[in-house]
Every structure is written in structure tokens, then in C-alpha cells.
Amino acid sequence: MVLEKKSKGFPRPHPQKNKYLAIKNIMSSTDLTLDAQEIHFILKDWLNLSRLTEYECFKDFDEETVEMLLEEGMRFAIDVVAPSRMESDRIGCSMENGRIKSPECMKEPYRKGFELGWAALNASPEYGGQGAPASVGLAVNEGVNAGNPGLSAHFALTTGAARLVESFGTDDLKKKYIMKMNRGDFNGTMCLSEPHAGSDVGAGLTSAEACGDGTYRIKGTKSWISNGDTDLAENTIHAVLARIKGAPDGTAGLSLFLVPHTLVEEDGSLGEWNDVTVASIENKMGLHSSPTAMLKFGENGNCRGWLLGEENKGMSCMFQMMNEARIGTALIGLANGAAAYHNALSYARERVQGVHISKVRDVDAPRVAIIEHPAVRHNLMQMKSKVEGMRALLYATANALDELTCLDKEDPLYETNSMLLDILTPLCKGWCAETGIDTVRTAIQVLGGVGYTKD
Ligand SMILES: Cc1cc2nc3c(=O)[nH]c(=O)nc-3n(C[C@H](O)[C@H](O)[C@H](O)COP(=O)(O)OP(=O)(O)OC[C@H]3O[C@@H](n4cnc5c(N)ncnc54)[C@H](O)[C@@H]3O)c2cc1C
Structure with a gap:
């Protein structure tokens, strides 16, 4: 079950014998x-x-x-x-x-x-x-x-x-959308940010106007939208924060809407375009396989949205997905940090350079793998402990969420777990995102010149 890639240019990891x-x-x-x-x-x-x-x-x-x-x-x-x-x-x-x-x-x-x-x-x-x-x-x-x-x-x-x-939609919306999304036929997004409203989400200008038939007319621009559109799926379903005309300023006046790129008919087939335009995609430093888009809703006055949850309660509904996204961002730190650590470890085991510290004065001393050098070992140990720390924090947080999912709201442990999650979730995002970058930076150091080049 353990596969090996042919060595190319510089030392590659050996396959490991793997019984279990x-x-x-x-x-x-x-x-x-x-x-x-x-x-x-x-x-x-x-x-x-x-x-x-x-x-x-x-x-x-x-x-x-x-x-x-x-x-x-x-x-x-x-x-x-x-x-x-x-x-x-x-x-x-x-x-x-x-x-x-x-x-x-x-x-x-x-x-x-x-x-x-x-x-x-x-x-x-x-x-x-x-x-x-x-x-x-x-x-x-x-x-x-x-x-x-x-x-x-x-x-x-x-x-x-x-x-x-599932949490905030009507039965009709659930029937039309959830299964198709969980099967990947429809792609999904979260639309909070606007060109002048990033950290300050409550400054958002996207508006919603009741049409009188249960739908709302959506108008505005959303920026930095991950997976804002894709040809991997046949439709994209946006979760959009917008302000209903006359609602209070700030986050207290935001409502959440489901806005499909293409309307979905009663029988599930795709209908007309819903006036959602992809204005541009960002030219990012990395993560190029995930498009980050600027989207214009209702440029022609024809974009329809369906309310999720109650009017003006959009921010608290959106927090469900924002908290998941925080864990997702933290996971990028862990996953990439861990992958970088394993690559650096394999390289350090194979790359032969310099002599052992105990033999520095011996001109005939054999060259050793760089993992023998204390400074390299120190880097590797630091990476290992950071990766294990990130993993412990993240998995314990997910475990607290599992407990919460199972517990009855009346159970005294419910509130404890809920408060624990409130503290741990932003901590995971902040610390794992930063620590993941630190870990990758150390891996680049261990890999020497190879760390700064592509295959
Ligand atoms: C790759 C990528 C994917 C993204 N995906 C999405 C997505 O799917 N959906 C979505 O809605 N958004 C998305 N975003 C947007 C992201 O949420 C915003 O970038 C973020 O909210 C910050 O907004 P901003 O970029 O406008 O920065 P600004 O708000 O302009 O902040 C600039 C700097 O000022 C600091 N700052 C701002 N206000 C304060 C304050 N009051 N006190 C102290 N410091 C402050 C910030 O911390 C930051 O360092 C994405 C961004 C990126 C880069």
C-alpha cells in the first residue's frame, strides 16, 4: 500500500514498510x-x-x-x-x-x-x-x-x-437545494465582504427589497468570494448578507439570503440566469486552485433572493458558517504545516552535507545526513511540536462540537461545551493560521535552496 515516486533531482523520501x-x-x-x-x-x-x-x-x-x-x-x-x-x-x-x-x-x-x-x-x-x-x-x-x-x-x-x-431555510428551500449541494451538483459560497466592508462587515451596502411574493430583490457588490463561481458544478448557491430597506445600520440590520446564480425550477431543473455577474477573479499569491471572485448582484435589477432565518438576524445565522470557515482556515495551517514537516524530515534524513559536530576537526570525517546536525534537529523538533500542538487544539475543538451536537440543550454540559467552543474557535483560526506559516517557513530553511524552488 505504500508507494514510491522515482527520485528526481534531489533526495526523495524512502517508502516505509507499513504493516498497519x-x-x-x-x-x-x-x-x-x-x-x-x-x-x-x-x-x-x-x-x-x-x-x-x-x-x-x-x-x-x-x-x-x-x-x-x-x-x-x-x-x-x-x-x-x-x-x-x-x-x-x-x-x-x-x-x-x-x-x-x-x-x-x-x-x-x-x-x-x-x-x-x-x-x-x-x-x-x-x-x-x-x-x-x-x-x-x-x-x-x-x-x-x-x-x-x-x-x-x-x-x-x-x-x-x-x-x-438546513438550519435556517424553509422546507421548500431545503428540498430544492440541500441534496444537490451535498452531492456537488451545486457549489456553495459565503458572501459577507464588500469592497469597502471587510473587517467591518456591518458597513455592507448590499440591499434587499421585498418583492411581495416572498422573495427579495438583491443589489450590491461582494468581494473576495471564495469559489464565487465554478465550472466544476452546474450552479452556484450564494449565502448573501444584505440589508432590507429601512433596517438598522451595522450588523444588527443584516439579513441572510439564499441567492442562486441560476434559478432552480420546482422540478429541480435549472431555469433563467438570476442576474449574478462574476466581475473579476483575484490574482492571489497562492491557493490558485480556489477562485476568489468579485460578484455583482442585480446589476439589471433582476436578482432574486430567499430569506434564510429571520429578518435582521443574518449575522447570527451566518456565524454558523463563519465558525466552520474559521476551523477550515485553521486546518489549512495544520495540513500544510504537517505536509511541510514531513517533507523536511524526509529530506533531512537523506541530504548529506557536512560532518558530525563531534568530528569538525577531522578532515577525513565522513559526511553525514543533515538530520545529524543539532540546528537542523532543533528546527525539525520545533516543527513537530507545533504540528502536534495545532492538531491537538483543532481535534479537541471538533470533539467539543461533537459533544454539543449530541447533548440535550437542558444538559448542564451543553452550556459548558458551547462556551468552550466560543473561546476555542477563534483561537484555532488565529493560532493555527500563524503557526502553519511559521512551520512552513522552518521547512523552507531545512530544505535549503530546494525549499525555494519548484519541481
Ligand atoms: C483568500 C481569501 C478568501 C476570502 N474568502 C472570502 C469569502 O469566501 N467570503 C467573504 O465574505 N470574504 C472572504 N474573504 C475576505 C476576508 O474575509 C477579508 O479579507 C477580511 O474580512 C478582511 O477584510 P479586508 O481585506 O477588507 O481588510 P481590512 O478590513 O481593510 O483590514 C486591513 C487591516 O486592518 C486591520 N483592521 C481592520 N479593522 C480594524 C480594527 N477595527 N482594529 C484593528 N485592526 C483593524 C485588519 O486586521 C487588517 O490587518 C477572503 C479573503 C481572502 C484573502
Whole structure:
């Protein structure tokens, strides 16, 4: 099960003998190493995940099932997702006839991710999901994210937007949209930011006007919208914050709307264009496989939206998805930090340079692998501890969410877990995003010149 890539230019990792796939490192043909042993330790030995089977909602996720999901999920990340990473980042997304085109190599992993159930692992079984605990979804997503963060963003945003419809939509909206989103037929987004309203979301100018038939006319510009449009799916469903005419200023006056790019008919077929225009895509420093778009809603006065939740309560509804996105951002820090650590470790084991510190005066001393040098070891140990710290923090947070999902609101533990999540979620985003960058920077150092070049 352990695959090796032919060496190219500089030392590459050796395959590792692997008797117990689920509890050992897995190494791939794309040089993606996932620390299955560590993930297993956190979930099983530290968080005692199997206790969740005592709750009705997770009763099917016993140890054996979770191990099988982890093993297969990591195999999917390695075999199907990771091969698309380099090419999709190199080619990036582009605009063609006013629509966004994703790199061709994203198509298969996108399709298979939804078809095989990996994308919607945490979604409700009622709506085509697997109903797995958030911590199990996080573990599989660590692999998908390390394999291709742009693809992971598609999965997370689409199922996150579907969950908004599930939590706040009418029965009609649920019927029309959720299943299609959880199957990847429809892509999903979250639209908060505007050109002059970033951190200050409450300064948003996008407006909504009741049409009298239960729908609203949406008008405004949203910027920085991840996966704002794509040819990977047949339609894109936007979750848009807008102010209903006459509503208070600031976040207290924002409402949440479901706004499809193309209208969906009663029978589920696609209808007319809903006056949503892709104005441009950002030329980012990285993450090129995930398009970040500027969108114009209702330039022709014909964009219709459907209210999710109550009027003026949009911000608190949107927080459900924003909190998921915070964990998603933190996961990019962990997944990329971990991948960078494993690459640096493999390189340090093989790259021969200099002599051992105890033999610096011996001109005949043999050259050693750089992992023998204390400074390199120090860098590697720092990376390892940061990666393990990020993983522990993130998985414990997902575990608190799992508890919350199972607990009755009257249970005294419900409030404790809810407060714990309020504290941990922003901490995860802030700390893991920064620490992930630190870890990658140290990996670049260990890799020397190779760290600053592409294959
Ligand atoms: C890759 C990418 C994907 C994104 N995806 C989405 C998406 O899907 N949907 C979406 O709605 N948005 C998205 N965003 C937008 C993102 O949420 C905003 O960039 C973010 O909210 C910050 O807004 P801004 O860029 O306008 O920065 P500004 O708000 O202009 O902030 C600039 C700087 O000033 C600081 N600052 C601002 N206000 C204060 C204050 N009061 N006190 C102290 N410091 C302050 C900020 O921390 C920052 O350092 C994305 C952005 C990127 C880069």
C-alpha cells in the first residue's frame, strides 16, 4: 500500500514498510505523507472518540468504522486528491466568457469527492451526507487539505452553505437545494465582504427589497468570494448578507439570503440566469486552485433572493458558517504545516552535507545526513511540536462540537461545551493560521535552496 515516486533531482523520501496502514504514516506517489499514527493517537487514545457511540446520533461510528473511514479517506487524499495539487496551483482558475474555469485536473477529485461521500462526510444522512462526527470529518479533511487546499475549500464551503439552508431555510428551500449541494451538483459560497466592508462587515451596502411574493430583490457588490463561481458544478448557491430597506445600520440590520446564480425550477431543473455577474477573479499569491471572485448582484435589477432565518438576524445565522470557515482556515495551517514537516524530515534524513559536530576537526570525517546536525534537529523538533500542538487544539475543538451536537440543550454540559467552543474557535483560526506559516517557513530553511524552488 505504500508507494514510491522515482527520485528526481534531489533526495526523495524512502517508502516505509507499513504493516498497519491505519496507524502508521502513509506515504504517497505524490510525496504527501499523512501522519495516520498521530491522528489515530489523538482520536482514539487522547479524545476517546468511541465514547461518542453512546449517543444516538453517532451510534454507528464505532472504532472499527472510524478506522476504516480514516484509512479510506487518507487513501482518497493521497491517490485522488494530491496528484492534482501542483498542476491546479500552476494553472490556476481563469475567466472565460464571464464565468470561472477551474483547472481540468480538479474535475476528477471534485466529482469523486462528492460521489464517494468524502465531501459531505459530516452532512446529515437525511440530506445525502454520512452523519459522521466533526472530528472524523476533520481528520479526513486534514488529508484532503494537504492534498489540495483549493479542493478542500470547495467541499467545505458547499456543504457549509448547505448546512445554512438546513438550519435556517424553509422546507421548500431545503428540498430544492440541500441534496444537490451535498452531492456537488451545486457549489456553495459565503458572501459577507464588500469592497469597502471587510473587517467591518456591518458597513455592507448590499440591499434587499421585498418583492411581495416572498422573495427579495438583491443589489450590491461582494468581494473576495471564495469559489464565487465554478465550472466544476452546474450552479452556484450564494449565502448573501444584505440589508432590507429601512433596517438598522451595522450588523444588527443584516439579513441572510439564499441567492442562486441560476434559478432552480420546482422540478429541480435549472431555469433563467438570476442576474449574478462574476466581475473579476483575484490574482492571489497562492491557493490558485480556489477562485476568489468579485460578484455583482442585480446589476439589471433582476436578482432574486430567499430569506434564510429571520429578518435582521443574518449575522447570527451566518456565524454558523463563519465558525466552520474559521476551523477550515485553521486546518489549512495544520495540513500544510504537517505536509511541510514531513517533507523536511524526509529530506533531512537523506541530504548529506557536512560532518558530525563531534568530528569538525577531522578532515577525513565522513559526511553525514543533515538530520545529524543539532540546528537542523532543533528546527525539525520545533516543527513537530507545533504540528502536534495545532492538531491537538483543532481535534479537541471538533470533539467539543461533537459533544454539543449530541447533548440535550437542558444538559448542564451543553452550556459548558458551547462556551468552550466560543473561546476555542477563534483561537484555532488565529493560532493555527500563524503557526502553519511559521512551520512552513522552518521547512523552507531545512530544505535549503530546494525549499525555494519548484519541481
Ligand atoms: C483568500 C481569501 C478568501 C476570502 N474568502 C472570502 C469569502 O469566501 N467570503 C467573504 O465574505 N470574504 C472572504 N474573504 C475576505 C476576508 O474575509 C477579508 O479579507 C477580511 O474580512 C478582511 O477584510 P479586508 O481585506 O477588507 O481588510 P481590512 O478590513 O481593510 O483590514 C486591513 C487591516 O486592518 C486591520 N483592521 C481592520 N479593522 C480594524 C480594527 N477595527 N482594529 C484593528 N485592526 C483593524 C485588519 O486586521 C487588517 O490587518 C477572503 C479573503 C481572502 C484573502
